[in-house]
Amino acid sequence: MLWCDVAVVPxxxxxxxxxxxxxxxxxxxxxxxTDDLAxxxxxxxxxxxxFEEGGAVLSRFLSRLAWxxxxxxxxxxHSGSNMPGRPGLxxxxxxxxxxxxxxxxxxxxxxxxxxxxxxxxxxxxxxEGLSVNSVPFAFLSLFKVLNIRFGAGAGQEQWINSNIHRLxxxxxxxxxxELRKTxxxxxxxxxxxxxxxxxxxxSSPLVNPDEYxxxxxxxSDMPLLKELVALFIEQELGVLSDSSFHHAFDPKxxxxxxxMRGNKQExxxxxxxxx
Numbered sequence: 131m132l133w134c135d136v137a138v139v140p141x142x143x144x145x146x147x148x149x150x151x152x153x154x155x156x157x158x159x160x161x162x163x164t165d166d167l168a169x170x171x172x173x174x175x176x177x178x179x180x181f182e183e184g185g186a187v188l189s190r191f192l193s194r195l196a197w198x199x200x201x202x203x204x205x206x207x208h209s210g211s212n213m214p215g216r217p218g219l220x221x222x223x224x225x226x227x228x229x230x231x232x233x234x235x236x237x238x239x240x241x242x243x244x245x246x247x248x249x250x251x252x253x254x255x256x257x258e259g260l261s262v263n264s265v266p267f268a269f270l271s272l273f274k275v276l277n278i279r280f281g282a283g284a285g286q287e288q289w290i291n292s293n294i295h296r297l298x299x300x301x302x303x304x305x306x307x308e309l310r311k312t313x314x315x316x317x318x319x320x321x322x323x324x325x326x327x328x329x330x331x332x333s334s335p336l337v338n339p340d341e342y343x344x345x346x347x348x349x350s351d352m353p354l355l356k357e358l359v360a361l362f363i364e365q366e367l368g369v370l371s372d373s374s375f376h377h378a379f380d381p382k383x384x385x386x387x388x389x390m391r392g393n394k395q396e397x398x399x400x401x402x403x404x405x
Contacts, residue, residue: 131210132175134184135218137168138192139228141260142201144169146232148217148398151389153191153241159217159398162232168206169228172217181208191241193253197363198240198372201230202261216397235399239389240375248278249367256359265348266328266337272352272359273325279366283326287317289362296361301353309354320358324351 148161161170171192173184185208192203206225211218245253252275259271276286294316297303306316313319327337328348337344363369375384381404388404 131179131184131212132214133172133211133217134175134179134181134188135170135172135209135211135220136185136188136192137170137206137209137220137222137225139204139206139226140169140201140230141203141228142196142199143230143233144228145235145399147235149235149391150396150398150400151191151239151241152401152403153194154187156187158188158191161217161398163222163227166222168220168222168225170217170220174217181210184210189254190250193250193257194241196257196260197242197253197369200260200360200372202257202259204261235391237391238404239391239401240370240372240387241389242369243387245369246367249363249369252278252363252367253369256363259356259359264339265345265352266339269324269348269352269355270328272355273320275359276362279362283321286325287315287321289366290317290320290358291315293361293365294358296365297354297357299353299357302357305350305354308350320351320355324348324355 144162145160146162148159151158151160157174159172159174161167161172163169171188173179173188175184189205192205196203207220209218209220242249255271255275259268262268262271273286276289280286280289294306297306309316309319323335326333327335330336337348339345360371364371364374370378375387379388385404389401390404392400392402394400
């Protein structure tokens, strides 16, 4: 097939017109929603592709986009098409829509490149944590990012306690201040009463998904965990956040990760690496 297409629900603002982005030697086209069509991401494969190949490339692309734009992306379903001039048209059907408004395409889009396998996995888990419609599962997906570097709980707890002072995002800092009133070891609290309580049912403490108070506690902890995991990905795995990238941008070092808005070609606005 010429195109591998996926219908998505983004948890951030999607472009209001079709845009083409180079990614790992492929072209990815993002198409806006209409009354009848879903948001789509489509991979163009001039020499043909399969769902296994094209779907994997699209997922990696969406994980990097989710990292750059700090929001989840839910993949609804895949399809294939062979129309030379445009991607496939994937119907909205009864699937949920993104609550975010579409926006004019950005002047520049940051997409991390040349990532290690650990960094690729971290971004996949990060997107999963920001996308899944379950607070306990989202908590577990995010916590698994720390497990990439630290196999045992003690290492994960120690890293949290050693780096938690670096956080500055107000909702995370506010939750940290609240927790410190009753917990002196925040790393242990998040690991034992969060990660382990979600992952295991034959232990104590555990999180019963039917208990409102337990779900509410995890919801309150999520801004703190999200910021810790983002800090871990940046500090330990070397993937700059969007804000860090723009602050430290160096054309000699980062040109390939900065995609600049160009002219409209083939029906979409084509982005090109910074030159």
